[in-house]
Amino acid sequence: MNKHDLDPITVEIIRNGVLAVTEEMKTNLMRTAYNLIIYEALDFTVGLFTAKGETVSIGLGLPMFIRGMAETVKAMIARYGLDNIEPGDILVTNDAYITGSHLNHMTFALPVFHNRELIAFTCCMAHWIDVGGTIGGATTDIYSEGLQVPILKYRKAGVVNQDLLDIIGINVRIPERALGDLRAQITAVTTGERRFLELVNRYGKDNVLGSIAVIMDHSEAVARAGTRSIPDGIYTAESFMDDDGLDIGRRIPIQVKVEVRGEEMTVDLSEVSRQVRGYFNSGVTTGHACAQVAYKCLTTPTDYPVNDGAFRSLKAIVPMGRVISAERPAPMRWWMTFPMTVIDTVFKALADAIPERVIAGHHADLCLGTFHGISPFDGRFFIGSSGPLGGGWGAKHNEDGVSATVCINDGDTHNGPTEQLEAKYPLLVEQVALRPDSGGAGKQRGGLGTEVIIQALGGMGVDTYIDRVHCKPWGLHGGHDGLGNGVELKLGKDWNAGLPNGKALSVRLKPGDALKLQAGGGGGFGDPKERDPSKVAHDVTEGYVTPQAAREHYGVALDAAGAVDVAATKTLRTKKIQAAE
């Protein structure tokens, strides 16, 4: 059927239908998964793809994985050829240079057949807690990061590849967890298959596939309209990463160029740093994902399902060999950190062109610690993470930044409850708190970052891979920077604030030692002297801003009761303006 023959009613029904397919895949994966990173942190993504591997609908998950599965499905098609993919197959890989991310992202795809015709793929990526390789510390090539599974058939015509399971079983540290997560992923892709076929049987294959084509055209139209309203021009911005974890203190430059012409945008990432020796590289798929995430945020932020139509008017230039298009054997274990800053830098580039649509910088890091050891409670090996910290998001032209929220790599990602962390691991969380004054001052204030202090109750190894300690979340249009991310250790009695960056590698904690993790605050937007003094007073009352910062950054003086001292504020602000002139 020609897609133009479809009535808008059918299309809307199919739109809801494909959204429901990926929603249910997500629900079933979450509910049956074994590791905390999947079930609490939601470090996974499920999706429905056309027979060519184009994205029809993605169930989040990880927003940064917007490209990873589509490219993986396409690579699978290329590897086997459509003629050699048959009913009952399930394909798998964790090839980092295909998925664009780390080896933990085991990705399964199931070809969906209708009357022996391949009509779609369902796909599920999920983060396995361990895939072997070096535990903790630094990695310097992909081989030290764990087991690599090239594109293979996990199931061929209904028969499971036991050899593959045996290879996985002997390579990972907690095989029962890995295989439990594998089962959850199979549940997800088979759920997607069942529900999509129900849709096809209910509405007819041609109606469903035709509607999918129309839905993609809709998204394209919305994206083009969103681009057309951006003034034509070439926009650039730069930022940097603290270091690559090996060459400590050597900054990694991030430069982006955005060109808008009519209803098309080009995001040129040629000037992003070359790939690095440390473990912060990602594959070219992720370079493209950077451009797509930024583009979607700016043009079709609430258009669902997330599909490839929304990116037809986007061109990304991502030459190979960059830190976001790294080539074998570059290490990729902490792949997700740098791309977030690339996205924020795109918003920065467009700050003058579309101030009402961009956002100031955010903490742009998961800000988590990983730990492993033998539990003194049950004598068993454990490996886990503190879960992502909420950080401050940037302010916008019309509102303050949101406090204590996950970075842009993550979406519906949850932190781990302290009561759960302490029940599972030999840890005692001493504090979970907002960081006053961490949000950048501005007419609109940046959101506040948070801080956690975790005490070890037994001996254990700890690692942190946190960046953006030195490159602080930037303000826009006169707004101040927020506080950066941070890591501190208490070994023995005293806190040692001497880390040169946020990377504490292979640190050994004894009982009573502690780790402090800090997520930065968002950048401010606009001149802080223009902030409504009553809002500043409110922030001071609530403890988001200290009285000193109110004076210094905002030029607002408060009386003993915490109310605005109007006369003193006027004097302060006048002085500040004169000083600036």
Add this chain to the structure above:
Amino acid sequence: MSSVQTREAKRPLRLAVDIGGTFTDVAAFDESGDRLLFGKSLSTNATQLVEGIQHAVDGAGASFRDAYLFLHGSTVAINTLLERTGAKTALLVTRGFRDIYEIGRVNRPDAYNLFFGKHEPLVKRSFRFEVHERLRADGAVHLPLDEDQVRALAREIKTRDVEAVAILLLHSYRNPAHEQRVKEIVQEEMPDAFVSASHELSQEYREFERASTVAANAYIGPRVGTYLRQIEEHLAQRDFTGTFYAVQSTGGLFPVAHAREHCVRMLESGPAAGVIGTQAICEQLGLRDAIAFDMGGTTAKAGVIADGRPLTTGAALIGGYERALPIQISMMDIFEVGTGGGSIARVMEGNSLRVGPHSAGSLPGPACYGRGGTEPTVTDANLLLGRLDPDHFLGGEMKLDHAAAERAMRERVAAPLGLDAVQAAEGIIRIAITAMAHAVKGVTTERGLDAGSFAMVVYGGAGPLHASAIARELGIKRVLVPFSPGHFSAYGMLFGDLRYDYVRSCFEKLATAPFDQFEGIYRELEQQGRAAVASSEVHPEEIHVTRYADMRYVGQEHAVTVELPLALFAAQDRAGIKEQFDALHLTRYGTSAPKEPAEMVSLRATVTGLMRKPPRQALAKGDTVPVAGALQRRKDVFFRDTGGFVATPVYTRTALLAGNQIAGPALIEEHASTTVLAPTDELTVDPFGNLDIAIGGRK
């Protein structure tokens, strides 16, 4: 018991009042004459709710003087929460954790929207205070409670006009001693304050969710308390000498004294009562499985009865996923979508048509209400398709403006899409149907239940209009429209039982779980429940105890709630319990791992005091053909399957008798609702007055 019977003989009325968003509904059962009475009034502003109750009771022809039981569900709790009109509240938390209520779970579901938001705490940061104490995960004291510090804090808080205090201490689900002591001290220092500790509501881990639950309870406590007191005063003035029970979100009843302390258990009382009403119908008809489907002006809700019992859940998110406040208590498991009669249809960029979630509400309301609404709604679409009658809406009390509906439909939807008004109307209904079918799937297929094998009980003003189409969408073969579907939540309350739910987190592997210790925990929980039930004025006929465990495979996080038959538990039959868990996991998620070890996360006990039920309501028997006066007229109604308008008979529901049969297409009109019978559907009026519809005919 005898005194109760005497009293009931003198005061034969069981009176239920449900205050919903738009209407206050009354259902009463007169035990002297085996009669059901119904009444309805508009729920106006909050201060006049009590008057609304009186109006509706008068309208039903009932009086408080004759009632021995007053059952009440209300939106007062949920509205106080959603409208943020609660008390000035302080939150006391473990030292180091002042900000957990604001930080929350840090998720960002609206993932690409830079203008996203997150939940807003009910308690401002400047009213959150830290208590010097700390327990460990096993309940051991890590840092003793500093009572002097708590007392000093309470004195300070008192100076700040705080009306309510919520207490959340880490690991109180394991050891409530510190929370209990903090509550005592606060009550000593602030005797007038509403004080609530988290373990009283939930003994389940997850500190943010528990904080949110106890903060919500404290926040709404004073206002709900005042409201309940006003009703009590009104009842006393009207010579009511019976017992006042409130309806919980589980559909269970509890004495008003408990409702005052645990207000947060009343959040979803109305919707839950509808599911209880569905369960009552199932019992009447001998059905094991049914969907409870409720459609009103702004939303549609689906609940489910599986194997004779309503499905419940241990937590819910209140107020839209992105900004939701979690409430971690037992509730009816209800899936809601933003599709109702007032849902607005809009053409979006790229010519895609969306229905809802925006609603025209009652002002301006649908275009056909003639109150200034210019956007077409689901109700307008039904009018244009002939399913609603402009002259017979609400029994003819309210005229509908057909021309206004048509104009709105043509200008806003039909013309932009190149359709005519009827095509557009039919499309809007189809989209609304798929959205509502999604809600039904949410409680059935997504829980591993086969919707097609369930009957669907349909109520709410707009439910019966759409039931046949929803059933077709899901392969449901049987639809039941109860008597007076517009009053169904109040009706359901008449069938409620006293109910107390308890939960305690435990974290033990099944293979080595200390069953003797578990037995002790269950007994303790059950004892609390038995004592609560025993303290009730009306003595139930029987007390039922049900034990459940939240179980998962070792290493999983999310658990499923498994019912533990007492015999299995007493025999410490670990293999038998494991089999139950494996089977349920397979049903819910399509996989299980019988070889993998399982663990128990939380123990749950439900204590139910079974109340005597109203006897079956029988409808006078008639012939297979309705009496002559039942057929009112014929009107043109659009049906997609026949490709256009068909002259369709319109029956008056009140004239139908048991045993009457009607073949579709037909409309059955009653005061606040219209049932649509599609071509090939076959309807029989059952002995209890339900419209029993065979979708697509009896095979």
